[in-house]
Amino acid sequence: MTATSTPSSSPTSAIEVRDRVRDALSQSHPLRVVGGGTWLDANRPVQADATLVMRDVSGIVEYEPGDLTLTARAGTTLDEIARVTAAHGQWLTLDPYGDSTRATVGATIATASYGPLAHHFGTPRDIVLGVEFVTGVGDLVRGGGRVVKNVAGFDLTRLITGSWGSLGVITEVTVRLRALAAIQATLAIDVPGSVEETERVRSELNRLPFVPLAAELVDSTLAKGLCRDGRGATLLVRLGGNAEAVRTQREQLRTVGEVRELESDVWRRLCSSEPPRAAVVRLSRLPSHFAETWCEAQGIVERWAGGYCHGDPGRGVVRVVLPTGESTRDDALYAVLGTSGKTTRVYERLPAALWRALAPGVMRNRIDGEVKATFDPQHVLNPGILGEPQ
Amino acid sequence: MTTGAPAATLTGAVDAGLAGRLTAIVGERRVLFRAGELLAYSSDGLPGYFKRPSVAVFPGTGDEVIAVVRELARSRVSFVPRGAGTGLSGGALADGVVLLGLNRLTRILSVDTENRLAVVEPGVVNVALSRAVSAHGLLYAPDPSSQAACTIGGNVAENAGGPHCLKYGVTLNHIVALKVVLPNGDVVTLGDAVGESVGFDLLGAFVGSEGCFGVAIEITVRLIRVPQAIRTLLADFSSIDAAARAVSAIVASGILPAALEMMDAGTIRAVEASIYAAGYPTDAAAVLLVELDGPDAGLDADVATVVRLSREAGARTVRVASDEAERAKLWQGRKKAFGAMGRISPHLVVQDAVVPRTKLPQMLARIHEIAERYRVTVCNVFHAGDGNLHPNIGYDANNPDEAARVHAAMREIMRACIDAGGTISGEHGIGIDKLPYMDALFSDESLRAMCSLRDVFDPDRRANPGKVVPVHSCREWHMAPAARNSGV
Numbered sequence: 001m002t003a004t005s006t007p008s009s010s011p012t013s014a015i016e017v018r019d020r021v022r023d024a025l026s027q028s029h030p031l032r033v034v035g036g037g038t039w040l041d042a043n044r045p046v047q048a049d050a051t052l053v054m055r056d057v058s059g060i061v062e063y064e065p066g067d068l069t070l071t072a073r074a075g076t077t078l079d080e081i082a083r084v085t086a087a088h089g090q091w092l093t094l095d096p097y098g099d100s101t102r103a104t105v106g107a108t109i110a111t112a113s114y115g116p117l118a119h120h121f122g123t124p125r126d127i128v129l130g131v132e133f134v135t136g137v138g139d140l141v142r143g144g145g146r147v148v149k150n151v152a153g154f155d156l157t158r159l160i161t162g163s164w165g166s167l168g169v170i171t172e173v174t175v176r177l178r179a180l181a182a183i184q185a186t187l188a189i190d191v192p193g194s195v196e197e198t199e200r201v202r203s204e205l206n207r208l209p210f211v212p213l214a215a216e217l218v219d220s221t222l223a224k225g226l227c228r229d230g231r232g233a234t235l236l237v238r239l240g241g242n243a244e245a246v247r248t249q250r251e252q253l254r255t256v257g258e259v260r261e262l263e264s265d266v267w268r269r270l271c272s273s274e275p276p277r278a279a280v281v282r283l284s285r286l287p288s289h290f291a292e293t294w295c296e297a298q299g300i301v302e303r304w305a306g307g308y309c310h311g312d313p314g315r316g317v318v319r320v321v322l323p324t325g326e327s328t329r330d331d332a333l334y335a336v337l338g339t340s341g342k343t344t345r346v347y348e349r350l351p352a353a354l355w356r357a358l359a360p361g362v363m364r365n366r367i368d369g370e371v372k373a374t375f376d377p378q379h380v381l382n383p384g385i386l387g388e389p390q
Numbered sequence: 391m392t393t394g395a396p397a398a399t400l401t402g403a404v405d406a407g408l409a410g411r412l413t414a415i416v417g418e419r420r421v422l423f424r425a426g427e428l429l430a431y432s433s434d435g436l437p438g439y440f441k442r443p444s445v446a447v448f449p450g451t452g453d454e455v456i457a458v459v460r461e462l463a464r465s466r467v468s469f470v471p472r473g474a475g476t477g478l479s480g481g482a483l484a485d486g487v488v489l490l491g492l493n494r495l496t497r498i499l500s501v502d503t504e505n506r507l508a509v510v511e512p513g514v515v516n517v518a519l520s521r522a523v524s525a526h527g528l529l530y531a532p533d534p535s536s537q538a539a540c541t542i543g544g545n546v547a548e549n550a551g552g553p554h555c556l557k558y559g560v561t562l563n564h565i566v567a568l569k570v571v572l573p574n575g576d577v578v579t580l581g582d583a584v585g586e587s588v589g590f591d592l593l594g595a596f597v598g599s600e601g602c603f604g605v606a607i608e609i610t611v612r613l614i615r616v617p618q619a620i621r622t623l624l625a626d627f628s629s630i631d632a633a634a635r636a637v638s639a640i641v642a643s644g645i646l647p648a649a650l651e652m653m654d655a656g657t658i659r660a661v662e663a664s665i666y667a668a669g670y671p672t673d674a675a676a677v678l679l680v681e682l683d684g685p686d687a688g689l690d691a692d693v694a695t696v697v698r699l700s701r702e703a704g705a706r707t708v709r710v711a712s713d714e715a716e717r718a719k720l721w722q723g724r725k726k727a728f729g730a731m732g733r734i735s736p737h738l739v740v741q742d743a744v745v746p747r748t749k750l751p752q753m754l755a756r757i758h759e760i761a762e763r764y765r766v767t768v769c770n771v772f773h774a775g776d777g778n779l780h781p782n783i784g785y786d787a788n789n790p791d792e793a794a795r796v797h798a799a800m801r802e803i804m805r806a807c808i809d810a811g812g813t814i815s816g817e818h819g820i821g822i823d824k825l826p827y828m829d830a831l832f833s834d835e836s837l838r839a840m841c842s843l844r845d846v847f848d849p850d851r852r853a854n855p856g857k858v859v860p861v862h863s864c865r866e867w868h869m870a871p872a873a874r875n876s877g878v
Contacts, residue, residue: 064746064748065642066638066641066642066747066748067746067747067748067777068641068747069746089644112591122559122563125562125591125594126559126563135839139835139838139839140833140835141833141835141836141839142832142833142836143836143839143840145744145811145812145813145831146746146811147744147745147746147776147777147811147812147813147816148744148747148776148777149551149555149560149744149773149776149777149778149816149817150744150813150815150816151548151549151551151560151598151815151816151817151818151819151820152813152814152815152820152824152828152831152832153820153828153831153832153836153837153840153858153859154595154598154599154602154840154843154844154858154859155549155562155594155595155597155598155599156595156836156839156840156843157594158562158591158593158594158595158597159590159591159592159594159595159843161591161594162590162591163590163591167590178646179641179642179643179644179645179646180644181644182644206504209618209685209686210684210685241688242688242691242692242695243688243691244687244688244691245685245687245688245689245691246688247687248685248686248687248688249685249687282586284584284585284586285584285585286502286505286584286585287504287505288502288504288505316505316585317586343585344582344584344585344586346585346586346588362588362589363589364589365578366576367572367578367592367846367847368589368590368592370846371590371592371843371846372590374842374843374845374846375839375842386589
């Protein structure tokens, strides 16, 4: 079933998931929770005896288009959700980097993964309305609900979102959908490489009277692969609205630079272009410092064969991707990534040996540790993934 | 410094020395303990409840808040944080415990126009923040109807909403970072105002925790740009059903209005009979107030679509406000609707529940049926675009028979909302008012998980005790989770 050599189980329902977690508790064997396996090498290595595969806890539970919400079991793929919602002119505005034919909605929420659409729609925490999950004490728990506005009880939904399966195994999620815009367009603007020019583009983008659906700056390496006539760094902009709105947005974009049309599948290719093995880190700072963040990223990329980066000027985040292989030496990678900068660094993927040196853990205060101890006191859920002491 | 706090004037378990020690921190005028002085702090926006705090203390700076919370921790005394006291679920009621008033912390500490961020103290009034940044073309989006009085700190505690949350999201979506005093006096920063936040989303968990997880003393909020253009429409209908159909059609069209509000006949008449008269047609069964905003380009095309969809759903007339004055007048009727209804009866109970949008027509019919059966008059004024209902009933709380019927009707309405797949609060919080419904909405396991989360922030359970989660759900709290499951 999976590439791992550890025993693996594939429950098909929330109750079965709960039973597997209870088994794990009684036998004291930790579980590695796996969705579609898209981000298996993401975050710190997990020390687990067994694998809990969530792929078969799948299917859409409830979808009433008029409500613009959808409830699906955790193992449902993003592609399936896209297919079902598109039939009603709607979409789930989550486009994380990775293979969307495999990526599950449960894993997307658990890892708080997002893509270019976060520019307009925010990250999973802004989109998830409710979750059902099995805690590390074996309780089947619900937070939130199936309606778009809900303040009933303490917010277990936000707590679980982005907790990397370390507090609970997500079995079902309810998400907010959006209506697809009547017209969409994707445009490209060349961005000459200087800091001043990058800042000018960011600043003009920030002053536009509208917020594009996505605005992602891709470096020259990535642009060459994505756009036929890609030369240097390129700003990809996704517009949406009624015909007049999109026409005007296109005009207004000219303040940013010369605009050319692109095929809309560039977004899918951007998300799926990720090499199967890579070190990935996100650099972030206030958006007003985006040009400097971009430079810091360039400094890393230039020192790694095949490395590239892309970033969202509106969110101030740049994502650096360094392809790796069998022959990659950890010390070489460390030499490139271990340099300090002015940005906050969030590592997505790293060779196992480098985590301790680069990002030992995310437990920052008493509360972090006690939340883990409360929801997973026996460390049966993805132990080690957040660098927590065990 | 003299404390002037004789033991005889203190109620409950609060010792006389405590008032003195609090006085030493905040000054004599900022500690209230006499019954008369506490009267104003013995109720909040929830009618019919009267709970007197033992002491009310009003620190003036973040450091004073920290010192007060540490003193309360040392003295092992429970407390209730309070902003403006406009909450509608009783969350700011302090029953014999210390009331921690935050309304003196009114400074806007910084505004970063380029990154559209502001750092504020918890006592900053919601609308004051938008006013302060309006010169920069910015605003703070969440706009509860009480925005002229309610505070950002209270908004954070309640995860407050408002009409414009349909497009812009609730408080949660606008808070970037918080400096928080935990109930034990520790100070932590949740979220990250500068870069991406890693680890558990404790910021998300804190927003909406109703004062049970601690006290926010510095709040970094996201601001948005004042939209380039705004169009406000009023559509009137001869049946509620037709208005609800228009709501569905607009939502399904792909247009995301900034606000989509519905008022029924009772509300319309109350508003039109008041000083807030907005020119709503008094013979209508329902009106929809629709606001579209954004860039100029394409906005009128969306207005035309909304007009067409409303007409197709059966609107008798659709009026587009021609200027800012007319727009303000149309909104005043909506925002002051509860005030207008308050004129008619001595007491007004305002409910807050959410149902899936497609269930609105059947839920409104059900509410009507329940009201008739209990011989009460329900008015509905609500955020139709979110499915967030605010049924409200005017009554005389001094008439026991009427009060009993009102409460029975409300209970049944809440059950009906839960049965329709909805929830018991969209923006007002649970407080004490909604506690009885939590069992119907969440399983024992879910409630226990919520209790456990509270225990992480406040193991002594001294911050806003007895709110949000029913006490009986929390009986097993202190048993270690592992011990509970050892038999499995």
